[in-house]
Amino acid sequence: MIYFNPQLQSKVLGSFHFSLKQNGLLFLGKSETVANAQNLYEVLGKNEKIYVRKFASSRYIPQAFSPSNNGVRDKIKTPETNISIQADIKKIASEVLLTQFTPSSVVINNNMEILHFHGDIRPYLTPSPGKPDFNILKMAPGSLSFELQNAVIQVKKEKTRLRKDNIQVAGLSYSISFEVLPLQNDYDNLMILFYKKDLPEVNSEISINGNSADQLRIAELEKELAQMRDDTKRVSEEQQTALEELQTTSEELLSSNEELQALNEELETATEELQSNNEELMCVNDELLDRQEQLLSTRNYAESIIQTIREPLLIIDKDFTVKSANPAFYKYFSTNENETESHSFFEIGNCQWNIPEFKEQILKMAAGKTVIEDLKLDIICKGIGKKSIIVNARKIVNSKPEGMILLALEDITDLVNTNEKLNERNNELLKYNEQLEYFSSAASHDMQEPLRKIQMFCKRLLENEANLSETGVSTLGRVIFIVSNMSQLIADLIHYSRINFTENEFKQSDLNVVLKKTLHDLKDQITEKKAVISVPLLPSLKVIPFQIQQLFNNLISNSIKYSREDVAPEIRIETAEVSKEEIDEIEVDPKINYVKIIIEDNGIGFDEEFAARIFDPFYRLHNTGQYAGSGLGLTLVKKIIDNHHGMIKASSKINSGTKISIYIPM
Structure with a gap:
């Protein structure tokens, strides 16, 4: 609307007022205003340019939209319309009186613009000629326009109604009277009522016989009065024009002020945004400073590591020129910066790095195709001799300049020499083990053979010599018992040496098959003691088969040997789930x-205080005269469990049997 003149703005705002509902809202742009219709709108949000419709005594409709007063419209003759006419006869009579017998009138605003027409105002x-205009001063004839302007000014000033009668207008056969009155509850708009009265006809004879001099004087005065009225009208029009120009200028200034205010608000918003951006930049700057400090600290930390690390480090560029090295490199290879930096890596020293295999690996890595990991090189260095070096190399990511390579060197000469010596010692141990095994086998045969003959001859003497005294019989029995213990001791020592020095080969084995072989070997002892052995299904485990068979043999033999007199041995072998408490224990x-x-088992048992000592070598709970044995049976069992990375424990009570629990990894 800023491109419309004030009149068009008033008309548009009047149309908006007519169209708005009672609680409707009017939204305008930043540069638009309702200064030309302040009586119609009330400000709801000044900054947002939101307005609501004011209460008015009547809603003014421009003439272009007002209904024409052509009398009562023709009615369609239907029973329904006849009933409606009879019901509204009073309303129709009132409409006829209002349109045909009330004076013509208009409603004007502060700018003398006509807002509403009533009746015939022609x-x-x-x-007015030219551009269409509803200004009442321009539509009224000369003398009437002057009187109307003065009356309107007086009514606005005094707030009372004013009437002027018998205003004669040149060229009209009637005089015009009008009355200006303010509207109730509306001090911005005025209503003007018009009346006309026909002028009396002048007798021509009297006019002819009158004094010609008076007539001439009257004519001159009337002419002067008309001239004065024209001058006054012209001045009034000029003042009205100047007033309109001032009002337009005021509206433009108001619009400019609002634009400046909006611009000021935008500047304030921009200032706040700049302040916010400034704060964000300060925060980012602080973060960058913090990151810079962290980066500097990290760099110093990395340089400290490089400077103090014992392994030689070297950095070369994409042309394989040495850029830098750490102190460990110069110390280890007895060189300095002048002899190393800015020289080709393959030419430093006595060219000990110019190895075709190594050079090929470096070229591939420089092309980005591979990395070097744990590459072993044998080099001969000037002044330090032959060395075995492990080389690791990586390209430095995002390096400046591009293509930098880090080489890490590790001297493994001592390790290689130690491994060689260790291999030599292992070979010697293998030879010693073979000799020891041969010696054990020979010793077992040579030592067991005399014992078997002694035992055999003693048994023959007992069987064949009837004249032996009781002392002789007892002595021979003790000899047989001691020989049996000696034979068992030799056998256990041989088994112990086999377990300690023979290579342990783990195999997936069915424990049911291993136990069956053990029971077959102990068949005579089981039959002699009438032992009852109950075995459920055992699992299959990865074990050393012959050692597990030896373990079952020793444990079952002990259960049969240490059984109670006159009580058949009962031995139960079973598996159970390992609880968390047992794992911790x-x-x-x-x-x-x-x-x-x-x-x-249900044997003689032992006191619980000896549970931890029964696995010690040669430890016996009974004297050698009561039970035969070497004292190595449970020691062998403990060693077998250790070889399987397991655990074993025993629990027992005297005359209540013994319980052996074995834990083997699955």
Whole structure:
């Protein structure tokens, strides 16, 4: 609307007022205003340019939109319309009286613009030539326009109604009277009522016989009065024009002020945004400073590591020229910066790095095709001799300049020499083990053979010599017992040496098959003691078969040997799930799954205080005269369990049997 003149703005705002509902809202742009219709709108949001419709005594409709007063419209003759006419006869009569017998009138605003027409106003007002305009002063004839302007000014000032009668207008056969009155509850708009009265006809004879001099004087005065009225009208029009120009200028200034205010608000918003951006930049700057400090600290930390690390480090560029090295490199290779930096890597020293295989690996890595990991090189260095070096190399990511390579060198000469010596010692140990095994086998045969003959001759004497005294019989019995213990001791020592020095080969084995072989070997002892052995299904484990067979042999033999008199041995072999409490108690790795094998009997048992000592070598709970044995049986069992990375424990009570629990990793 800023491109419309004030009149068009008033008309548009009047149309908006007519169209708005009672609680409707009017939204305008930043540069638009309702200064030409302040009586119609109330400000709801000044900055947002939101307005609401004011209460008015009547809603003014421009003439272009007002209904024409052509009398009562023709009605369609239907029963329904007849009933409606009879019901509204009073309303129709009131409409006829209002349109045909009330004086013509208009409603004007502060700018003398006509807002509403009533009745036929053609006898009083006529459209002005040129651009269409509803200004009442321009539509009224000369003398009437002057009187109207003065009356309107007086009514606005005094707030009372004013009437002027018998205003004669040149060229009209009637005089015009009008009354200006303010509207109730509306001090911005005025209503003007028009009346006309026909002028009396002048007798021509009297006019002819009158005094010609008076007539001439009257004519001159009337002419002067008309001239004065024209001058006054012209001045009034000029003042009105100047007033309109001032009002337009005021509106433009108001619009400019609002634009400046909006611009000021935008500048304030921009200032706040700049302040916010400034704060963000300060925060970013602080973060960058913090990151710079961290980067500097990290760089210093990395340089400290490089300077103090014992392994030689070297940096070369894409042309294989040495850029820098750490102190360990110069110290190890007895060189300095002048002899190393800015020289080709393959030419430094006595060219010990110019090895075709190594050079090929470096070229491939420079092309980005591979990396060097744990490459072993044998080099001969000037002044330090032959060395074995492990080389690791990586391209430095985002290096400046591009293509830098870091080489890390590790001297493994001592390790290589130690490994060679260790291999030599291992070979010697293998030879010693072979000799020891041969010696054990020979010693077993040579030592067992005399014992077997002694035992055989003693038994023959007991069987064939009837004249032996009781002392002789007892002596021979003790000899046989001692020989048996000696034979068992030699056998256990041989088994112990085999377990310690023979290579342990783990195999997936069915424990049921291993136990069956053991029971077959112990068949005579089981039959002699009438032992009852109950065995459920055992699992299959990865074990050393002959050692597990030896373990079952020793444990079952002990259960049969240490049985109570006149009580048949009962031996139960079973497996059980290992609880978390047991894992904590035996102190093994909780991440490994274990199988628990239980061997329980009803023998003589032992005191619980000896549970930890029964696995010691040559430790016996009974004297050698009571039970035969070497004292190595349970020691062998403990060693076998150790070889399988398991645990074993014993629990017992005197005359209540013994319980052996074995834990083997699955």
